[in-house]
Amino acid sequence: xxxxxxxxxxxxxxxxxxxxxxxxxxxxxxxxxxxxxxxxxxxxxxxxxxxxxxxxxxxxxxxxxxxxxxxxxxxxxxxxxxxxxxxxxxxxxxxxxxxxxxxxxxxxxxxx
Amino acid sequence: xxxxxxxxxxxxxxxxxxxxxxxxxxxxxxxxxxxxxxxxxxxxxxxxxxxxxxxxxxxxxxxxxxxxxxxxxxxxxxxxxxxxxxxxxxxxxxxxxxxxxxxxxxxxxxxxx
Numbered sequence: 099x100x101x102x103x104x105x106x107x108x109x110x111x112x113x114x115x116x117x118x119x120x121x122x123x124x125x126x127x128x129x130x131x132x133x134x135x136x137x138x139x140x141x142x143x144x145x146x147x148x149x150x151x152x153x154x155x156x157x158x159x160x161x162x163x164x165x166x167x168x169x170x171x172x173x174x175x176x177x178x179x180x181x182x183x184x185x186x187x188x189x190x191x192x193x194x195x196x197x198x199x200x201x202x203x204x205x206x207x208x209x210x
Numbered sequence: 211x212x213x214x215x216x217x218x219x220x221x222x223x224x225x226x227x228x229x230x231x232x233x234x235x236x237x238x239x240x241x242x243x244x245x246x247x248x249x250x251x252x253x254x255x256x257x258x259x260x261x262x263x264x265x266x267x268x269x270x271x272x273x274x275x276x277x278x279x280x281x282x283x284x285x286x287x288x289x290x291x292x293x294x295x296x297x298x299x300x301x302x303x304x305x306x307x308x309x310x311x312x313x314x315x316x317x318x319x320x321x322x323x
Contacts, residue, residue, distance in 0.1 A: 130310050141214075141301050141314030142253070187253065191310055196241055197266060198312065200253040 108205040117175040121188035128190035133173045136185045183208045214315035222321045228290040231318045233302030245301040292322045
């Protein structure tokens, strides 16, 4: 289940700093968005979601922001830890309800 | 809850051979999805089922690929004959009606030589 080798944009972050990962989505009909985390050798893991009637949602150390005007989604990770090193994907449900389309992903590397 | 279970974890096969990937979704989930992950194309949806019925197979690359879901607890993705360009990680995921967050399995890394 590895994503190693993907030619992904990479965000290098110092441990303890905040991380911001951005995503531009494509379908203005999408009403549901999700962020997934994929660690090496594993499948994508659900982090947080947001519906289109919201512009912000907070979880444990993570915040998702949604700007529907410019079709932009971001994931903020507070006090980034080594365990946050992974590839992060945004996903949207488009007009098809239960069918998710994934973005290309961003690799986050946390420096000790 | 054991999560979504996929087998095998790794498969190496020769070009032309038949390959069968297996998936057991989470009990009670009524949707099942097959995704393929490659360096070039990222995560692509191949096919998904609702209540064991294929709903959308528009992502299946060609007739060499087929998927079945004979019951609520088992699905297969078959490639026959396999080609080197089929090499990828194949993920199965499941969820319940009304909740879009899928639970993914650990994937099957397929290498066709």
